[in-house]
Each structure stands twice: as C-alpha cells, then as structure tokens.
Amino acid sequence: MDDKTLIARRVALELQPGYLVNLGIGLPTLVASHVPPDAHIFFQSENGIVGMQAVPEDGLESEDLTDAAGRPISALPGAATFDSAMSFGLIRGGHLDVTVLGGLQVDNDGHLANWMVPGSLVPGMGGAMDLVSGARRVIVAMTHTAKGEPKIVAKCALPLTSIRRVDLIVTELAVIEPIEGGLLLKERAPGVDLATIEAATATRLIICGDVPEMPVR
Amino acid sequence: MDDKTLIARRVALELQPGYLVNLGIGLPTLVASHVPPDAHIFFQSENGIVGMQAVPEDGLESEDLTDAAGRPISALPGAATFDSAMSFGLIRGGHLDVTVLGGLQVDNDGHLANWMVPGSLVPGMGGAMDLVSGARRVIVAMTHTAKGEPKIVAKCALPLTSIRRVDLIVTELAVIEPIEGGLLLKERAPGVDLATIEAATATRLIICGDVPEMPVR
Amino acid sequence: MRKTVGIEEAVAKIPDGARLMIGGFMGVGTPMRLIDEIVRQQKTNLTVIANDTARPGVGIGKLIAARLVRRVVVSHIGTNPETQRQMIAGDIDVELVPQGSLAEKIRAGGYGLGGVLTPTGVGTAVEQGKQTVTVGGKIFLVELPVRAEFALINARRADHLGNLTYALTARNFNPLMAMAADTVVAEPQEIVPVGAIAPDDVATPSVLVDYLITRKH
Amino acid sequence: MRKTVGIEEAVAKIPDGARLMIGGFMGVGTPMRLIDEIVRQQKTNLTVIANDTARPGVGIGKLIAARLVRRVVVSHIGTNPETQRQMIAGDIDVELVPQGSLAEKIRAGGYGLGGVLTPTGVGTAVEQGKQTVTVGGKIFLVELPVRAEFALINARRADHLGNLTYALTARNFNPLMAMAADTVVAEPQEIVPVGAIAPDDVATPSVLVDYLITRKH
Numbered sequence: 001m002d003d004k005t006l007i008a009r010r011v012a013l014e015l016q017p018g019y020l021v022n023l024g025i026g027l028p029t030l031v032a033s034h035v036p037p038d039a040h041i042f043f044q045s046e047n048g049i050v051g052m053q054a055v056p057e058d059g060l061e062s063e064d065l066t067d068a069a070g071r072p073i074s075a076l077p078g079a080a081t082f083d084s085a086m087s088f089g090l091i092r093g094g095h096l097d098v099t100v101l102g103g104l105q106v107d108n109d110g111h112l113a114n115w116m117v118p119g120s121l122v123p124g125m126g127g128a129m130d131l132v133s134g135a136r137r138v139i140v141a142m143t144h145t146a147k148g149e150p151k152i153v154a155k156c157a158l159p160l161t162s163i164r165r166v167d168l169i170v171t172e173l174a175v176i177e178p179i180e181g182g183l184l185l186k187e188r189a190p191g192v193d194l195a196t197i198e199a200a201t202a203t204r205l206i207i208c209g210d211v212p213e214m215p216v217r
Numbered sequence: 218m219d220d221k222t223l224i225a226r227r228v229a230l231e232l233q234p235g236y237l238v239n240l241g242i243g244l245p246t247l248v249a250s251h252v253p254p255d256a257h258i259f260f261q262s263e264n265g266i267v268g269m270q271a272v273p274e275d276g277l278e279s280e281d282l283t284d285a286a287g288r289p290i291s292a293l294p295g296a297a298t299f300d301s302a303m304s305f306g307l308i309r310g311g312h313l314d315v316t317v318l319g320g321l322q323v324d325n326d327g328h329l330a331n332w333m334v335p336g337s338l339v340p341g342m343g344g345a346m347d348l349v350s351g352a353r354r355v356i357v358a359m360t361h362t363a364k365g366e367p368k369i370v371a372k373c374a375l376p377l378t379s380i381r382r383v384d385l386i387v388t389e390l391a392v393i394e395p396i397e398g399g400l401l402l403k404e405r406a407p408g409v410d411l412a413t414i415e416a417a418t419a420t421r422l423i424i425c426g427d428v429p430e431m432p433v434r
Numbered sequence: 435m436r437k438t439v440g441i442e443e444a445v446a447k448i449p450d451g452a453r454l455m456i457g458g459f460m461g462v463g464t465p466m467r468l469i470d471e472i473v474r475q476q477k478t479n480l481t482v483i484a485n486d487t488a489r490p491g492v493g494i495g496k497l498i499a500a501r502l503v504r505r506v507v508v509s510h511i512g513t514n515p516e517t518q519r520q521m522i523a524g525d526i527d528v529e530l531v532p533q534g535s536l537a538e539k540i541r542a543g544g545y546g547l548g549g550v551l552t553p554t555g556v557g558t559a560v561e562q563g564k565q566t567v568t569v570g571g572k573i574f575l576v577e578l579p580v581r582a583e584f585a586l587i588n589a590r591r592a593d594h595l596g597n598l599t600y601a602l603t604a605r606n607f608n609p610l611m612a613m614a615a616d617t618v619v620a621e622p623q624e625i626v627p628v629g630a631i632a633p634d635d636v637a638t639p640s641v642l643v644d645y646l647i648t649r650k651h
Numbered sequence: 652m653r654k655t656v657g658i659e660e661a662v663a664k665i666p667d668g669a670r671l672m673i674g675g676f677m678g679v680g681t682p683m684r685l686i687d688e689i690v691r692q693q694k695t696n697l698t699v700i701a702n703d704t705a706r707p708g709v710g711i712g713k714l715i716a717a718r719l720v721r722r723v724v725v726s727h728i729g730t731n732p733e734t735q736r737q738m739i740a741g742d743i744d745v746e747l748v749p750q751g752s753l754a755e756k757i758r759a760g761g762y763g764l765g766g767v768l769t770p771t772g773v774g775t776a777v778e779q780g781k782q783t784v785t786v787g788g789k790i791f792l793v794e795l796p797v798r799a800e801f802a803l804i805n806a807r808r809a810d811h812l813g814n815l816t817y818a819l820t821a822r823n824f825n826p827l828m829a830m831a832a833d834t835v836v837a838e839p840q841e842i843v844p845v846g847a848i849a850p851d852d853v854a855t856p857s858v859l860v861d862y863l864i865t866r867k868h
Contacts, residue, residue: 018641020641042640042641045820046750046751047676047677047679047702047820047823048676048819048820048822048823049633049819049820050639050640050641051633062819063679063821064679064680064807064818064819064820064821065679065818065819065820065821066676066677066679066820068676068677069677069730070676070677070678070679070705070706070730075633075819077628077629078593078594078595078597078628078629078640079633080597080633080636080639080640081633081634081636081819081820081822082636082639082822083754083817083822083823083824083825083826083827083854084676084702084750084751084753084754084823084824084827085545085754085755085758085827087751087754087823088545088750088751088754088755089541089544089545089546089613090639090641091546091751092545092546092547092751092769092770092771093543093544093545093546093613093614094546095613095641095642121729122728122735122738122745122747123727123728123729123730124703124725124726124727124728124729124745124747125726125727125747125749125750125777126703126726126727126729126749126750127726127749127750127751128749129749129751129752129771129772129775129777130749130750130751130752130771133769133770133771133772133773134546134751134770134771159775159776160774160775160776161775162771162772162773162774162775163773163774163775164770235858237858259857259858262603263533263534264459264460264462264485264603264606265459265602265603265605265606266602266603266850267856267857267858268850279602280462280604281462281463281590281601281602281603281604282462282601282602282603282604283459283460283462283603285459285460286460286513287459287460287461287462287488287489287513292602292850294845294846295810295811295812295814295845295846295857296850297814297850297853297856297857298602298603298605298850298851298853299605299853299856300537300600300605300606300607300608300609300610300637301459301485301533301534301536301537301606301607301610302537302538302541302610302762304534304537304606305533305534305537305538305762306758306761306762306763306830307856307858308534308763309534309552309553309554309762309763309764310760310761310762310763310830310831311763312830312858312859339511339518339521339528339530340510340511340512340513341486341508341509341510341511341512341528341530342509342510342530342532342533342560343486343509343510343512343532343533344509344532344533344534345532346532346534346535346554346555346558346560347532347533347534347535347554350552350553350554350555350556351534351553351554351763376558376559377557377558377559378558379554379555379556379557379558380556380557380558381553538764542767542768546769546770547755547767547768547769547791548768548769548770548784548786548789548791549767549768549784549786549791550759550764550766550767550768551759551764551765551766551767551768551793552763552764552765553763553765565784567765567766567782567784567793569765569766569793569795572765574764574765574766576768576784576786578786599851600851601851602850602851605851633819634816634817634818634819634822635852
C-alpha cells in the first residue's frame, strides 16, 4: 500500500454514518474511495452540493456538475445543490461534521498552514480558511515530510490558515492529536517505530504509554 | 370619492412601469386597486413573494399563498416566491423601488412614527423599520388627522420607525415632500384651500409659489 | 439514520422551558400538528422565536392561548390581542425585533456568523443596548445571531432522507430556522421517495433535518 | 420593459475600467458567451470579482490571457499560472478573500448590510486592515460588503420576464451576484415563456435582471 492510500484509508475510519464531510483537493479526495458504499456518508463540495459521488463511467459527465476542482462528479439520489452562501453556511455554521484538508505545516499549537508560501506559491486560500474555522472536526491528511523536511513543526513558518486548533493529523507514519499543551502521538503506521516518527518530526511529540499501530480497513 | 380612495389614487400615480413596490397593511393596500392592469408593476409582500395579485374569486384561495396580513392572495404569471431573508434582502438592498406605508405621525424632519403608542398600542414594527430604512422611495399614505389631531407635527412624540427621511406624504388634503429644512407643500386635494391644510397641520409647511391641485386618475 | 418519528414521540423530546423556533408567517407555513401536540402534551414555560404570534386560535396563537409560552421573540404581536393582554399582565415577555433583522439574526445563528451590520433600527428604540459599527461614515447596528434548541419546520414535501421543499409564501422563515437549531423537526405535508425531489429543488438539505414527522402515530 | 438584448449590444454597455462580478466556479456556471464577447470587443482595465480565475483558456481565464484585467478579487488563483505570472510581474492586482467570506461580502452588498462578522481569518493575514468586533468574548472580523457596476450571470433558464433558474453546481455565486450589481446581465442556456418557471423554482426574481442575452445577435 502506498503512503497516500494508507493515509486515505486511515482517515476513512474517522467518518461515521450520517456525517456531512468535505474533502479538500488533492490527497483528501482519495478518502472517498475508501469509505464503504453503505456508510451513509454525505460528501459536500463547497461549490454547492451535498451528496456528491464519483462519475460512474466516461460519457456521463455533466458540464454543470463538478467538484471544487472543476472535475466532473455525479450525485447520489437525495443529493441537494445550492449557492455558495448556503454552502459556506453549512461549513461555518457547524453543520459540517468533518473536513479533511491537506497541509503544508502543522505546529505544536495544532495550527495549520496550507494556503501560501510567501515568495513562491500564492494559490490563495479558496475555502480552506472557512473550513478550518467552521467544521466541527478538522482532520489534516498529509505526508509526514516534504522533500525530507518535517511538516510537523514547533511553530508554523508559513502563514496560518486559522488559529483554530485542528483535531487530528494523519500521515503515512503516524496519527497525531493536537491537544492543550502539544501534539499527542496516538498511533504509528504498521511496522513504523517511534524513533522513525520522532526523527521525521521537528517538534516534541507527547507519548502516553504504549502507542498502538493504526487500524486500517 | 372618500378620503382613502383619494389617497390611494394619488399614490398610484407615483408608481411607474417595472417598479417593485411593497404596500403596507391597511390604507396602502388599497393602492393596488388603482393601478392600471397594464402598468407592469410588481407588488412584493414581505412574507416572500414578488408578483402578488388579488384572488380573482371565492374558492380559489390557497392556504400556502397569502399576503403579509395573512389574507389569501393570488400570483401573476412570472411571480417568484422566496424565504424571509431574501425578501428583506430585496427591501434592504435597495431593490425595492417604492414602499407605501401608513403613519401615526410624520414630523418636520420627515421622520415617520408608525409602530407603537407607548402605554396603549404595542403591535410591533413587523417589517416597517426595514422598509423605511431600505426602500429607494418611502411614501407615507395616511389621513391628515386622527380624531381631529394633526398627524403632521414639528417633532414626533411617538417612537420613530427610522431616522431616514421619508420621500412623500399623501393625505386626503395634501401632498407634502419632506426636504432639507422642512416640509414642502406640493399639492392640495381638489377643492381644498391652503388655510384648511395649514389648520390641520401642527407644523409650518414650506410653500413655494402656486400650489396646484392633485392630479387624480 | 432513521429520522421518521410519530408526532407524539417527536414532541415528547421537547422539555418544558425549551427554546423553540417555529416557522410560519401569520400561521401560514406553521407546523400545525406539532403545535396541536405541544398543546396536548402541555409543554410549559416555552420561549418561542417566530415572525409573529398569528391570531387567537391559529398556529402559534394556540400556544399563547394555552399559556404555555413565557417569552416570545417576534416582529409583531399586533394581530393577537391575547399576546398583548398577557404581556401587559406580565405573564409573557415580548422582545420585538424588526422582521428583516429577525431573519438575518436567525440566518446568522445558522450560518456561523457573529452577527450582521444593519441600518434598520439605527436611531430608534431598537438601538438600545446594541453595539454600533461605523462603516464608510455610516452607522450600523450589530444584530447578534439567534439560535434555538429546536426548530419546528413546516415543509411542503420531504423525501425519505429529509430533503425539504416549501410552497409559495409558506416558505418564509422555515429554511432559515432549519439551519439555526440544535434539533430540527420537520412536519411535511407529503413524504416522497428519495429521488422524487431533484437536487436543484431542495431548499433544505437532508443533513439539516433530525426528525421527520410521519403521517400517522 | 424589454430586457432582451443581443450579445454585442449587452457587452457594448460595459465601459473600459468597469468593475464586474462574474458568476462561476472554475468556469462552471460562468457566462461563456459574454466572456468571449468581452474579449472580442477588447474591454480593458477591468476589475473582476469572482470565485477564481479558472484555468488558462477557460472562462475568466480567457480575460486574464487577453490581458484585459487589472485587478481581481477572488478566493484563489492556484489553478491559473497565467494569473500568477501577471501578478508577479505587477500587471494585475490580486486581492485574495476566503471563499465563504467572499460569498457573504457579495451577499451583504446585495442585501443592504453594512457587513458581516465572521470567525474566518481571525489571527491570519486576512485580518490585516480589518475592524474586529468582540461578541460574547469571541473575536470576529468585520467583512465589508462588495458591489459591482455589472454582474454577468450564467443561468440554466430564464423566462421572458427575466426570472432565472440555475443548474446543479453551476449555481454557485450567480444568484448572490444578481443582487449585488447596478446592472445585471443574464446569459441563460434557454429562454422559456412566462409561467414556464413556477414561482417556487425561481432562484433570481425577474426584478433583479436588467438584460437577458438572446440566443442570436
């Protein structure tokens, strides 16, 4: 199993029946493929739909139905579409149970940076700031390092997406829960030892007793 | 022609083709009957419709289609219905060309009081405060006096509906335009002389040259 | 995931002293069966947030007549003399809110906004106790969000998932309230299979609805 | 009262230097014929308020590529490298706004609000230069209203009066923008007779639409 699949599978376990979930562009999008079809999870896309689904086959695309990246999607029976204000009302108003977002950095305070790299990359925040500020639960799904550099750091050097503490970080090495006072190491990936995780992390991790392996479905 | 019919007919002349118009409960409601059927005026009701119309005959009422007073109405072809937030977005956002409201008092500053009489009548403001604050043009349609007491006064004794200056006052005696510095007497009712108007008014009226009679269709 | 519930069971979930939003405008779009059942179960000491208290014997007027309501937050009580009598007797607290501000306050509660800035009420009795903010030299009132423990919603149709549509002017406050309460109970006039309501026709997405009242007990 | 207009005539009304809102999300729900005609007529020095600048060669991306845009107010430019290049070269000003805040700012512009209080962006770069208001001990940003001279709207259907419907995720910012501009130009995919769109299905009431683009010149 490659890193991204591992991350997506582990995140999928966080999603419970009846949940309204928004998956960010990139890695988080993969999560949808690892949710059982009978899980009764509603995926929202911030461009205005609850009940999005992958297009079943070529030739069934509609130019009026895409995800937030502009890629064709389909809709489940019982889907609903609406304008951007309503879409972000669902997000900001606490109706969204979970958002899964990619990250450039997460720090000791659980602060996420994922929308710009000053001087090089200025894509813009899109819906990320609203998602992190408003969702009931924020899960960051990202690789543990980028080009060998740790992405979990003591203090974000990059501009923050929100000052709200995220709820969970899932990487190919570990599951980490930001808590009052620091980052709690909850799980390690199958076959990965603590030293490997600590070596790839640029801040101290809180470790309480035994750290179990990730359950992965 | 009775007083109320005179007022309604005169107000109707203020409504131009294509206008979006909200008529308050009571006297203002009569205005709709005096607008030519081909006038292309859209009447809004704040409970959520543009394109309201009188019910054509008994037995055609719908319990899901009423005006703001809860009375059955009908809808023109091309009517639109929407929620209360959108309805007041039309009102507050400057999309409403004219609102016609009843009044308890209007004063020298063009301030309207029409929602409560402390110690006796506390009906509430309903949509009146939003209508006066938001409509492009506010027309007060009211009798000139109540039980012999002038309703046009130097300073409202009753609580104000808004500090926005209303645009026109139409009574059975006169048409008055609040301007910077006072109340300009624009027209007198057919057969009514200036002395009669001034005697029924508890503040000074500005009179510039000849005051013509109201045109009434 | 099952949302359908009998009317008795639904109302049994409401404790005495609960804070309820109730849809409707002069009784139009008010969930009548829920009202009747609240009266039957004699829920007391209620706070009701709604456009109005309708008329005696109609909609919310039944709750007033049964003396179950301790406090109302409404835009007017002028059509229900019983509400006025109880207010004067000190048996019911009445908070009057301009109708458009009420719509925005409820929306803000459901959309996760800290409030909205509105020109409505500036310089009037409504300003009392409120923050003001100056934007571009113009003064606005800060109207704060409102939420409730329960929203009681009248809908034209629901599908089995809980997607809702509304009819004509019976829509009014219902879709706003469906966003702004901890528990949303919908009383549809008709329940149809999933897919019978097209995504574009859904006014309230199913994820917002907690309980759906079935036709029978 | 006649609103229908050919595409050339509609675009001819837009002056160089105009401030435009353009519906759409990554090109979906963007009025494509209007975009093409703006390029053909070489309107220059435009300000564009929109969700994004789509991709090179798609929707608003065509305006960017033709170098007709001096300033954009968008939630992201990450999908259009050409926008980023022009930004770095100093040829285009980019104001990045969180997507949910952008939706509320446009809505506030159309709904006559002085602004909204949002938690999104507090403590981030987005806070710079903005008022904050504390409500119940929590800090919110005051996001100010946005308006434009023209809103260019893509609709699924229009009736002859100008009532509009939208399709699936092509709705997005279109209905919000249709409230927030001095002149609203709608490009419907289909025009149908009055009455063919039921009142409950109208998303944008006809009174908001100034011009309706016909199928041919």
